[in-house]
Amino acid sequence: MTSILTNGSAMTALSTLRGIGAQLSSASQQMSSGLRVSTASDNAAHWSISTSMRSDVGAMEAVTDSLGLAMGIVDTAYAAMETVRQSFVEIRNLAITASDIPQPGMQDAIKPTFSLDPEYAKSDVYKIDVQIQQLQNQARAAMMSASFAGVNMIYHGKNEDVDASKQVFSFVIGYADGKVQTMDVSAMDTLLLNDDFGSYPTTYPGEYNPEQTLFDGSDIINAPGSFIPASIYWYNIPVSNPVTGDPESYPVSPTYILQSIENHVVRFGSDREGLYSNLVANIDSKIQQLTSKMAYVGSVQSALDLYDENNRKRIDAATRGIGRLVDADMEVAAVKLRALETQQQLAINGLHLANSQPSTILQLFG
Numbered sequence: 001m002t003s004i005l006t007n008g009s010a011m012t013a014l015s016t017l018r019g020i021g022a023q024l025s026s027a028s029q030q031m032s033s034g035l036r037v038s039t040a041s042d043n044a045a046h047w048s049i050s051t052s053m054r055s056d057v058g059a060m061e062a063v064t065d066s067l068g069l070a071m072g073i074v075d076t077a078y079a080a081m082e083t084v085r086q087s088f089v090e091i092r093n094l095a096i097t098a099s100d101i102p103q104p105g106m107q108d109a110i111k112p113t114f115s116l117d118p119e120y121a122k123s124d125v126y127k128i129d130v131q132i133q134q135l136q137n138q139a140r141a142a143m144m145s146a147s148f149a150g151v152n153m154i155y156h157g158k159n160e161d162v163d164a165s166k167q168v169f170s171f172v173i174g175y176a177d178g179k180v181q182t183m184d185v186s187a188m189d190t191l192l193l194n195d196d197f198g199s200y201p202t203t204y205p206g207e208y209n210p211e212q213t214l215f216d217g218s219d220i221i222n223a224p225g226s227f228i229p230a231s232i233y234w235y236n237i238p239v240s241n242p243v244t245g246d247p248e249s250y251p252v253s254p255t256y257i258l259q260s261i262e263n264h265v266v267r268f269g270s271d272r273e274g275l276y277s278n279l280v281a282n283i284d285s286k287i288q289q290l291t292s293k294m295a296y297v298g299s300v301q302s303a304l305d306l307y308d309e310n311n312r313k314r315i316d317a318a319t320r321g322i323g324r325l326v327d328a329d330m331e332v333a334a335v336k337l338r339a340l341e342t343q344q345q346l347a348i349n350g351l352h353l354a355n356s357q358p359s360t361i362l363q364l365f366g
Helices: 002-033 044-099 124-144 257-268 272-326 330-364
Strands: 168-176 179-186 218-221 230-233 236-240 247-251
Touching: 044 124, 044 168, 044 257, 044 272, 124 257, 168 272, 179 272, 218 272, 230 257, 230 272, 257 272
Parallel strands: none
Antiparallel strands: 168 179, 218 230, 236 247
16 A cells, blocks of 8 residues: 555656656746747747748848948938039139139130130130149049949949939838838939930030030030120030931040130120129039039938938837747746746655655565
8 A cells, every 4th residue: 555655656756847847948948048939839929920020120121231322322422512512612713713814815716615725825814724624623533433332323424224314313211011112313313414415416505405414515604795605614515426426425624614715705805804704603503503412412311311210210119029029038937947946856856755665664664
């Protein structure tokens, strides 16, 4: 009878020990992984929701990378625009200075637009013209180098795959409901120079050209005292291809901006002071238009910053939500683990006691 009770006590203790061991193993896994729901069998609903949320977080983290790229592109464009603006402010100031210098001589009033007149080359106005050309070159270099990750928002090269008027810069700004959200910026709202503007056929100077950006082709300057306006070129001119006859643009440098003004005074008898005044007004207009484009690019910068901040907040919120669903409460888990370890020790002691009872009874019977 005693043997049966003893064996039954041992079996009970052993069964209890096995149950505690299983619980202890589960609690230990939770402690090591930090999760209370790691597989669908732990909690199917929470596992399903957390898995979907993790997928969304991954997409939003990809959006963060894309936003970083977009901000780099836009910041680079804005910095280059500031360089261009500063260059043209200096050009305007130099034009004002040139207007106060005595009128230079001109050996040949009827000359090619972009060839230097030898008499003019001896003048102080020419020295200022050289400084203006250096500033023009500086501005052009800034525009052409304003590329980040292969994207340039202010310069469109010749013979690119997409016409400037059809080009759109598309930036990834978010992810929601399984869809990628984008912000589109029209290239014509940001471009300053399009070396391909001449590919659009025009029949007379000043005709509307959908491909023409801020510094393309010629600027027509009203010339007081003359029926013929003056024209100046900053970087390129529309011409016909000598082989195919197709319209195209042709880069020019140097352009001798002030020589064009002085030549017009000599050739057509225009009022020098009035012509210079209109030239300065024209450059001021360029600066104002450039400033407007910079303001627009600045608004894109601000929008991207806000989208980036919002996306990061969404990532943080989603991550916290996942944690609430699947993460283990480490303090509670630790207490549970200690309690199970205590129970395990008590069960082991009970098993030892049950196993020791037969030898104790035998000793009693001597």
